[in-house]
Amino acid sequence: MNHRTTVFALAALLLAASAWAHHNMSALFDFKDRVTLTGTLTKMDWRNPHISVYVDAKIGDKVQPWSIEGPAPNFFRARDISKVDVEQAIGKIVTAEVSRARDGSNAGLLRTLNLPDGKVVSACPQNC
Amino acid sequence: MSAKLLSSLTVAALLLAPLSSQAQLPRDPVERARIISQIMETQSRQLTLFDRQGQTVGVVGPRDLYNQPVFSPDAKRMAVIKPDLDKETNDLWIIDVATAKGIQITSSKSREGANSPAWSPDGSQVAYVALRDGYFGLYRKASSGQGTEELLFKNSAPMTLTDWSQDGGHLTYFSTDLSGGGLYALPLNAQGERKPIEVLHSKSQLQGPRLSPDNRFMTFTSNEAGRFDVYAIRFDPAATTPATPVQISDQGGTGMVFWRRDGKELYYLAADRAIMAVEVGSGSTATFGKPTLLFRPPADIVAAIGPGNASVSRDGERFVIAVPRPQLRQLTIYDRQGKVVSTVGQPGFYNQPNLSPDGTRAVVMRNDPQSGDVDIWTIDLASGKGTPITDDVFPQNAPIWSPDGKQVAYVSTKDGFSGIYRKAADGTGEPELLFQYTPGAGMVLTDWSPDGKFLTFFTGVIVVVPIGDNKKGLERKEIDWLREDYDAGQGRFSPDNRYLAYLSNEENVDRGEVYVRPFDASRPEAPGPGDAVRVSLDGSIGMITWRQDGKELYFMTRNWEVMAVEVTTTPTFKAGEPRLLFSLPGPLPGNPMQWKNVSKDGDRFIFAMPTTTAPAAR
Numbered sequence: 238m239n240h241r242t243t244v245f246a247l248a249a250l251l252l253a254a255s256a257w258a259h260h261n262m263s264a265l266f267d268f269k270d271r272v273t274l275t276g277t278l279t280k281m282d283w284r285n286p287h288i289s290v291y292v293d294a295k296i297g298d299k300v301q302p303w304s305i306e307g308p309a310p311n312f313f314r315a316r317d318i319s320k321v322d323v324e325q326a327i328g329k330i331v332t333a334e335v336s337r338a339r340d341g342s343n344a345g346l347l348r349t350l351n352l353p354d355g356k357v358v359s360a361c362p363q364n365c
Numbered sequence: 366m367s368a369k370l371l372s373s374l375t376v377a378a379l380l381l382a383p384l385s386s387q388a389q390l391p392r393d394p395v396e397r398a399r400i401i402s403q404i405m406e407t408q409s410r411q412l413t414l415f416d417r418q419g420q421t422v423g424v425v426g427p428r429d430l431y432n433q434p435v436f437s438p439d440a441k442r443m444a445v446i447k448p449d450l451d452k453e454t455n456d457l458w459i460i461d462v463a464t465a466k467g468i469q470i471t472s473s474k475s476r477e478g479a480n481s482p483a484w485s486p487d488g489s490q491v492a493y494v495a496l497r498d499g500y501f502g503l504y505r506k507a508s509s510g511q512g513t514e515e516l517l518f519k520n521s522a523p524m525t526l527t528d529w530s531q532d533g534g535h536l537t538y539f540s541t542d543l544s545g546g547g548l549y550a551l552p553l554n555a556q557g558e559r560k561p562i563e564v565l566h567s568k569s570q571l572q573g574p575r576l577s578p579d580n581r582f583m584t585f586t587s588n589e590a591g592r593f594d595v596y597a598i599r600f601d602p603a604a605t606t607p608a609t610p611v612q613i614s615d616q617g618g619t620g621m622v623f624w625r626r627d628g629k630e631l632y633y634l635a636a637d638r639a640i641m642a643v644e645v646g647s648g649s650t651a652t653f654g655k656p657t658l659l660f661r662p663p664a665d666i667v668a669a670i671g672p673g674n675a676s677v678s679r680d681g682e683r684f685v686i687a688v689p690r691p692q693l694r695q696l697t698i699y700d701r702q703g704k705v706v707s708t709v710g711q712p713g714f715y716n717q718p719n720l721s722p723d724g725t726r727a728v729v730m731r732n733d734p735q736s737g738d739v740d741i742w743t744i745d746l747a748s749g750k751g752t753p754i755t756d757d758v759f760p761q762n763a764p765i766w767s768p769d770g771k772q773v774a775y776v777s778t779k780d781g782f783s784g785i786y787r788k789a790a791d792g793t794g795e796p797e798l799l800f801q802y803t804p805g806a807g808m809v810l811t812d813w814s815p816d817g818k819f820l821t822f823f824t825g826v827i828v829v830v831p832i833g834d835n836k837k838g839l840e841r842k843e844i845d846w847l848r849e850d851y852d853a854g855q856g857r858f859s860p861d862n863r864y865l866a867y868l869s870n871e872e873n874v875d876r877g878e879v880y881v882r883p884f885d886a887s888r889p890e891a892p893g894p895g896d897a898v899r900v901s902l903d904g905s906i907g908m909i910t911w912r913q914d915g916k917e918l919y920f921m922t923r924n925w926e927v928m929a930v931e932v933t934t935t936p937t938f939k940a941g942e943p944r945l946l947f948s949l950p951g952p953l954p955g956n957p958m959q960w961k962n963v964s965k966d967g968d969r970f971i972f973a974m975p976t977t978t979a980p981a982a983r
Contacts, residue, residue: 262805263805264542264781265805268523269522284849285852285853286824310850311874314874315392336521361496361499362478362496365499
């Protein structure tokens with residue numbers, strides 16, 4: 238499900254379009270294939286149409302770099318999660334539950350993100 | 366809701382979108398209340414009962430944001446999904462048909478919800494899909510509302526429940542995404558962990574599975590043949606390969622396939638939203654008769670009726686439709702004082718009228734009530750004569766004119782890809798693909814640069830597509846012109862090609878404002894130097910349009926006021942004080958973030974105004 242926010246709520250709800258999903262998530266990610274990743278948050282891109290976070294996840298003895306897509310910035314703003322919250326977690330350990338990319342690459346669609354300060358970011362219902 | 370199939374920007378873009386309680390509303394209490402009020406005003410529906418002849422035999426309660434009404438087996442109650450916009454939930458209600466008294470059955474947490482109810486054969490329980498703690502599940506609960514809900518099956522992906530078999534043994538549901546669709550039956554009485562039976566899987570969309578009362582057949586809809594039709598397949602839980610489906614509908618079928626309790630008749634909603642009946646023969650091999658028309662829903666609402674807002678009683682005698690407000694629109698031309706200058710042709714299911722550069726024609730989205738298809742048409746404003754630009758089953762939206770008025774461009778979605786196409790404005794010739802976006806991604810096309818070399822669309826990001834080359838559509842790449850952590854959309858090129866006006870919530874997340882920034886065709890990767898100049902003062906919802914001489918800019922406020930601002934573009938952009946031209950009785954249908962509906966001299970404005978008079982004949 239794709240949803241839109243705030244300023245364009247009129248356009249989104251009342252009038253017409255309802256989302257900026259940059260692409261259909263189910264086309265690229267398998268919602269039935271969930272992976273939990275724990276590792277260091279290395280960087281992020283906090284822009285429309287969706288944010289991205291990058292995690293060096295520890296898988297067994299190896300470290301795998303994962304790129305993780307999330308909803309749009311406003312989705313998080315509505316949940317009291319700011320860009321700064323995630324920025325401050327760079328270099329620290331986070332845990333992310335993702336739906337794995339269908340192409341088998343180290344890419345995922347964010348479902349939940351546990352930040353070092355205890356905040357839990359859920360990307361539901363958009364990415365459920 | 367089917368937004369999981371494709372972005373609703375793609376599929377339902379610029380039509381009235383299905384209501385979602387989960388769309389995020391402004392947090393400012395005043396703004397939030399205002400938006401909710403407008404949603405209620407435009408999207409509330411009246412639960413209306415019809416007999417087999419299509420006569421209205423009653424209404425149930427007041428208008429509300431009802432969805433997915435389903436009769437109880439004795440037709441004395443109704444299960445219905447109702448969103449709470451403020452709490453951002455969808456919940457299941459049971460409503461007494463005679464008294465309209467309702468009981469809320471589920472209580473979802475914020476941003477969770479229940480949907481797609483199905484009654485147990487004895488009416489004592491209701492099953493539904495619910496999103497709980499990040500997972501979708503099939504649940505059941507007593508229809509009295511007593512007790513707690515019971516999880517029957519947990520699923521990672523969205524699904525839609527459609528029925529509870531007459532023997533009580535199976536729930537039938539479907540799940541679909543861009544990889545294909547599947548029809549499933551969940552055995553309720555099996556020992557151990559419940560495992561769904563995949564009855565059919567296809568690369569096409571499969572929807573609405575319902576078992577015949579004797580469990581021998583499953584009916585469903587599929588678009589495998591290019592349009593949605595109703596099919597039946599033999600239901601054999603032990604089968605290793607699916608049987609061959611038999612087509613039942615003959616003129617398209619969108620869904621709402623219900624079996625009569627005795628299994629001798631079934632019903633469906635045709636492509637033109639007529640309610641159809643099909644006799645079912647008995648015997649070892651079921652035979653399906655030729656579909657016959659029971660009735661057509663009222664003409665002024667027919668375009669907004671779908672499988673998700675209509676159903677049939679088990680005896681086939683009562684039909685309930687969640688009737689929306691009238692959907693017909695009259696193309697209407699206003700002058701600068703807000704006086705109606707003329708109306709154009711007959712009312713129709715029009716949306717997004719945009720004026721041609723010479724002001725003599727409009728390009729519109731037109732919903733054909735006969736086929737249910739949304740196509741692009743041009744309309745001659747003097748005669749009202751319409752010319753189809755597209756005529757196919759693919760959803761089209763966001764039409765705009767070429768700078769010379771000889772062509773129109775629009776977005777069409779085929780095989781999961783949204784693309785921008787252009788075609789001659791007289792409807793001749795073949796469409797040319799100008800650009801194809803990433804799979805499943807939606808876009809709202811908003812302008813074609815005056816030099817003809819760029820298109821612009823938005824996705825929350827303002828994107829430009831260079832087309833002044835000899836490349837093929839599939840070779841072209843988009844360029845992010847304004848990609849930030851705030852929303853930006855409706856890019857509009859200035860007549861001298863040196864600026865883009867746009868809407869964004871850069872300063873206040875709850876409010877869009879009109880801004881202007883330099884556009885450099887030689888460096889389209891970002892706005893030119895200098896800060897954005899804010900043009901609006903107290904919010905805007907779009908309709909950003911430049912006057913041809915570049916000296917005036919128009920936009921619409923949140924209160925449906927048409928505003929004008931004197932501007933200069935040389936040596937730099939400067940804007941004067943916005944002044945009110947006229948107000949319209951909003952909320953208006955459509956998406957103002959795509960409207961380009963002002964004549965080149967700024968003297969005429971065209972809108973698709975709601976009306977209740979008879980629909981236009983094609």
